[in-house]
Amino acid sequence: MNTIRANSVTNQSVQFQVLNEGQCREIVHAAFRVLERTGCDVHHERARKILKDAGCSVDGIRVKIPTHLVEKAIRTAPSQITIYDREGNPTLHLGNNGKSYWSPGYENQYRIDRKTGEKRLTVKQDVYETGLVCDAMPNIDMCTGLAYISDCDPRLADVYETRLLLETTTKPIWLWQFDIENLKAQMDMFAACAGGMDKFLAKPSVVAGGAASTPLCHAEDTLEKVMYMNEIGIPTPYVVACLLGGTTPVTIAGSYVLGLADTLFGLVLGQLINEGCPYLGCTWTDMFDMSTMALSMTGPEASLGAAGSADLFRYLDLPFVVHLGCTDSPILDEQAALDMGTQILMGTLSGGNICQFLGFLEAAMSSSLESLVFCNEAIDYARSIVGGIEVSAETLAEDAIHNVGPSGNFLGEEHTLNHFKERWTPKNCVRTTYEKWAENGKKDFKARAVEKVDQIVAAGIRKPLAPEVLAELDAIIAKAEARIK
Numbered sequence: 001m002n003t004i005r006a007n008s009v010t011n012q013s014v015q016f017q018v019l020n021e022g023q024c025r026e027i028v029h030a031a032f033r034v035l036e037r038t039g040c041d042v043h044h045e046r047a048r049k050i051l052k053d054a055g056c057s058v059d060g061i062r063v064k065i066p067t068h069l070v071e072k073a074i075r076t077a078p079s080q081i082t083i084y085d086r087e088g089n090p091t092l093h094l095g096n097n098g099k100s101y102w103s104p105g106y107e108n109q110y111r112i113d114r115k116t117g118e119k120r121l122t123v124k125q126d127v128y129e130t131g132l133v134c135d136a137m138p139n140i141d142m143c144t145g146l147a148y149i150s151d152c153d154p155r156l157a158d159v160y161e162t163r164l165l166l167e168t169t170t171k172p173i174w175l176w177q178f179d180i181e182n183l184k185a186q187m188d189m190f191a192a193c194a195g196g197m198d199k200f201l202a203k204p205s206v207v208a209g210g211a212a213s214t215p216l217c218h219a220e221d222t223l224e225k226v227m228y229m230n231e232i233g234i235p236t237p238y239v240v241a242c243l244l245g246g247t248t249p250v251t252i253a254g255s256y257v258l259g260l261a262d263t264l265f266g267l268v269l270g271q272l273i274n275e276g277c278p279y280l281g282c283t284w285t286d287m288f289d290m291s292t293m294a295l296s297m298t299g300p301e302a303s304l305g306a307a308g309s310a311d312l313f314r315y316l317d318l319p320f321v322v323h324l325g326c327t328d329s330p331i332l333d334e335q336a337a338l339d340m341g342t343q344i345l346m347g348t349l350s351g352g353n354i355c356q357f358l359g360f361l362e363a364a365m366s367s368s369l370e371s372l373v374f375c376n377e378a379i380d381y382a383r384s385i386v387g388g389i390e391v392s393a394e395t396l397a398e399d400a401i402h403n404v405g406p407s408g409n410f411l412g413e414e415h416t417l418n419h420f421k422e423r424w425t426p427k428n429c430v431r432t433t434y435e436k437w438a439e440n441g442k443k444d445f446k447a448r449a450v451e452k453v454d455q456i457v458a459a460g461i462r463k464p465l466a467p468e469v470l471a472e473l474d475a476i477i478a479k480a481e482a483r484i485k
Helices: 022-037 045-053 067-076 124-135 154-168 180-194 198-202 221-230 252-273 302-316 332-351 371-384 400-406 414-424 434-439 443-459 467-484
Strands: 040-042 057-059 062-064 078-084 092-096 101-104 110-112 119-121 171-175 206-208 210-212 235-240 279-282 288-290 294-296 320-323 356-357
Touching: 022 062, 022 067, 022 252, 022 434, 040 045, 040 252, 045 057, 045 221, 045 252, 057 092, 062 210, 067 252, 101 371, 124 371, 124 443, 154 171, 154 180, 154 434, 154 467, 180 198, 180 206, 180 221, 180 467, 206 235, 210 221, 221 235, 221 252, 235 252, 235 320, 252 279, 252 302, 279 302, 288 302, 302 320, 302 332, 332 356, 332 371, 371 443, 400 414
Parallel strands: 101 356, 171 206, 210 235, 235 279, 279 320, 320 356
Antiparallel strands: 040 062, 057 062, 078 092, 110 119, 288 294
């Protein structure tokens, strides 16, 4: 007689894998060869000197990096990074652990106004409200302003955003910055909230990254900011914008090779500056719609590309960032729900460390806060799936089945009372009849999401900063304003 043994692992996690170990090895080795054979243009004199002193070949601005330096950098970079909240509590645990954390996008110029439905420039109030919504949404793990503020001196839009987010949320913040001076002002703000720079650096509540704007080309201003973050030990992603058929080969595998070469350049430089400094890898997968030649951030390739990127960085045992949770649709509609929902499920199943760009509409041109309410619900849904199924003596429920027997029901059973709250419960979705829905005003998901945002904004800041800290933040703003005049 055959005996079937149940898998007794509790909550065995579900995970989606695109690339096997052999494929990851081929892609990674190809990226190594690009760095060693083709090299990259480095538009920063000090960076070139650091690389040359370490044994790289430097000819003008062209730098070729030997494989052994890349392999050493991979070994010395931390495989685990902890990000803290504003109050110093460990919040994000990044690394090869299958966990995924979610964040809105950044540098977004337009907002779809939830009152009028019209597209307009983002203003300070939008950042303030975004901070409140992110803070209130339990499945949004990091905060950004989801904006490019228009009602201030544009040269300080990044600094104003940081000030508003620190006031409205305790969650970790993803920063963008125009230049090194603005970045230093932002760091001063975080230090003010932490009670000093040393305390902040011991428990960083921020991720701040730089981006290579063109393939195998590393700009001076980007490197200036990244090198500063490497020096002080801030968790730093070296972001690479891979546009299939545009800035990279049209094939996803070819895009990985070029993207990895670019982001691994950032890894090598960072480890040479400050061995052991935290680093996050990144190989985004965006596309041209070849029929319109417009940027597209959704479609099967986007989700597939992000999942494969997760496999690559797990193979390298490095923390990483992917971008998911956005849509090409100009509004929150059924198309947006398809795009965002699919990407959120794929990002969660593939264990993307930081999954960014929640709330982005029309391929990152605009955003909406009601989109964040949808994303929060979709993440909650996806996390419930990834949690897996517990198989144990308790969940097999043999005693409950025996007690009820044939033709019974389990509604009154103690086993049901003990476990029914473990089931997923919708927050903004509804489970009702058409008639009851009509009685409540025929409100669709978007209308209910707008009401939710209004409630959050009306409730205000949940954990205010002390007045003296707010005054210190305002003093930093004033100093930055005086600097640019």
